[in-house]
Amino acid sequence: MSTDVIERTEKTTTINYFDGSSKQVTILDEEIPYPDGKLIVSRTDKQGIITHCNQSFVDMSGYTEEEIIGQPHSILRHPDMPRAAFKDLWDTLKRSEKWHGYVKNLRKDGSYYWVYAIAIPNIRKGEIMGYTSVRRKPSRTQINECIELYANMMQEEQ
């Protein structure tokens, strides 16, 4: 009888956010597949602090709902994601426009999952009151293109 051995490469790295702040995180080279047929939904306030999330968000992030609510959305930021992607996200939303893109998200345990994310401003009586983000399952072709693209962007940012 043979036993499968899953090698988990663990390392600690520093994430530099586009606002100039930074944080140390542990990352694992282990992808968690996006669940079929589900949407991950969350809402934030104008500052990007999470105010609502659905069960799929909780399941995929690895955090409990209590741990998530009140945290900045950057809690999911994976160090392989270029700062420019998030700057583009926030610049687009602040213009009251819809943003979409492929994102590698960090789970609490350091593993990751890819999503196709769409974010929109919640406009009430002409004012932005917060933001809603919905993620869906991306194709492997798109993920592979983004792995290369984001690696190049990261090199340019160094």
Added chain:
Amino acid sequence: MSYTMTVSPDFSPDHIAGWYVFNTYLQRQLNIPIHLELYNNFDEQRKAIANNEIDLIFANPYDASMLVREKNFTAVAAPENSSDEAIIAVKEGSQIAHIEDLKEGTRIVTTDDPDVNMMGMIMLEPADLNKENTSTTIVDSYPLVAKQLIQGNADIGFFLDESFDSLSKFVKEQLSILIRSQIFVIRHVMLAGPKLEDKHQDIKNVLLNMLNDEKGPGVLNSLGISSWENQEHEDTEFMIDLMDTLVG
């Protein structure tokens, strides 16, 4: 003044009589005349909406956005613990076992149900499929979607989950579910239009009190709805925001 109520054309045929019973109940409770007009398809219904012929509608979430933003409708209630989910099915015995097995040129059969089609196309994205690299045949009903699949005229079919579940056992045995959405946040809502503005709260009260009324539970049962729950303005705005992220 008489008012007109309609129901999203994707309602189950089993509940046609139920909507007439509901309309009679509503008229007695509100003491106003309401005519129930049922349309065969979404196109006919949208023309009636565009002509301002509709005052009360049990609306598909796809149309709810348009009704609220462009026609000043207000959501008053929604069925409790209910959401619109889509199923992608194949013919039993098909070589296709996963979404990722589907290739360019996939033949889709579906109805004109807009939110089911939206959810169905989203679930094809992991296979890099879209409107441009697939072909779609539109038929009039979900039993006809099943028939086209069984006859081999299409590779996959889109269904509203409750319509799939209500197919006969004989038909379902000839089909296999490839994927069932678990979105939870998209659902039909009861919307009241501007001509009924002074009755919005009364309509909401009638719907929310149906379980406590002597005849209410029987009427709910005939609609296939367990009860109505309140739909606040922000609930509707949130659903519209969600639809905006999913459309286009």
